[in-house]
Amino acid sequence: MNGLKVGQVDDIDFIDTPEKRGQLVVKFSMDNDIEFSKSSIVKIYSPNPLSGSNLAIIPSYDGEHAVSGDYLKGEIESSLFTSIGEKLDPIQTKMENVIVSADTLFQRINNVLDKKTSESIKRSVKGLELTIIYIRKTLGSVNTMLDSSSVSFKETLENTKLITGNLTKITDTLANSNIGDIMRKAEMTLTSVNSLLDGIDKGKGSIGKFVNDDAMYTNLTNVSKELEELLREMKLNPKRFVHFSLFGKRAKSYNAENNKNNQTNK
Template sequence: MSKELKTGIVAIIVIVLFVWGYNFLKGENIFQPNSRQFRVEYSNIAGLSKSSLVTINGLKVGKVDKILFNPDSTKRGDLIVLFSMESDFQFSKNSVVKIYSPSPLGGSNLAIVPSYIGENAISGDVLKGEIESSLFTSIGERLDPIQTKLEHVIVSADSLFKNVNTILDAKTILSVKKSVKTIEYTIADLRKTIQSVNGIMDATSLDLKETVRNTKYLTQNLANVTDTLVSADIGKILRDAELTLATVNSLLEGIDQGKGSLGKFINDDAMYTNLTNVSKELEQLLREVKLNPKRFVHFSLFGKKATPYN
């Protein structure tokens, strides 16, 4: 045998071993070709990739060959997974192929849930696909209804604040400022009364201590009530809150339209004018009482007449 022939045989062996090793690393065995190939349709493959494992009851029976987009225009965006089976295990066309994740940090694999009812599946058949729920998807499914309810509550609250801003226009704010200014004068006259009340409070410190003790008992009872509220049905509370916000929204709309006593009070300028006049007259009366108390309380041993009020 010549040296050139030996070199050619060695080169062919090296090439064959290289091709076999490359395909082996890809999960393919060229000496044991895949006998059957199936396809499954999914809307989301949840991290599945080419060369992912295909198992039946935990045993590896094949691998994923290709992942393609569905060419059907009515299923645009859906995916088609092609996988091959190295095992001759028989199952029916009613079997389900699930995408599952063996660990939260690992990739996804395919698991065939075999069914033995009906006609056996053959190469080229389309099997039914499902996605197995993981821990995170289960939590998300439970939180979705709560999120929807919270969105409704937030929308209702936004409508409420918009109605409040509509009512509190520049004219109403100016009226409120004037009313507050008038009340400031009245509060100044009440400060002396508050100082007298402080003296009385010092004289009744024992009663205050008893009141503090009773307040402590009341706080404990409120803590028990808080514990009860924690264990209450949050869903029902959110529904009641949504209903309450809707009711308040309707009430504010009625006020904005001038319905009811409060609506007439806010929208009727005559009501504000009357209240302002009453406040001013009350202020003048208090000043007159302070400056000329004898005009209101008169006492004389000799029958002297009181000074008339102009």
């Protein structure tokens, strides 16, 4: 009690009463000059991990004093190994569950990775390796092509710059030119042409009369026809129009029927 040895353990046995069956009762004796109440607690503890268990009295001085033959309440203080064991027990349970789950998982993996599947995986890995080699060769070819085409790219860019410069000059020229005046003049010209065509359509002026006067067309047609007949007569009977007779021979008169049939006058 309070670190001082005041007695010793005499006996340890099971309790006889049925309601407390399985529990232990510890009988101990101690010096008669130590006083404490019946509400004191007797605790089992281990001073160090290598020694046996001891009894420690946690004294209480309230109430009736304890005498020989009384029963005190007992407790067990957790030792280092006991506390470690209590903490390791749930961890051990979890570890066992994890190991069982891992074993089941490995069995399933072994079932999946049979000989046929392993060979298929090996072929896939080999095919992936060949694909990577082809990709490297392709990238090398692309780099070579880009290096050989870099000069052409530069020339193309220079030509593009020249084209854009020329386009800029053209746009500047168009912007500085008086497009508005040009459009107004063109509009005035078109207006004049429309007025002229409108006048011709209405029969104004010589051209309008020529285009729209049916009588003039008829007269011109008749004149053309008569002129055609005159030329045909001159071809068939030239002597009628040109006569060089010394004796003054009289010219033959015009014969419309013979002219129509392309015959000479006899």
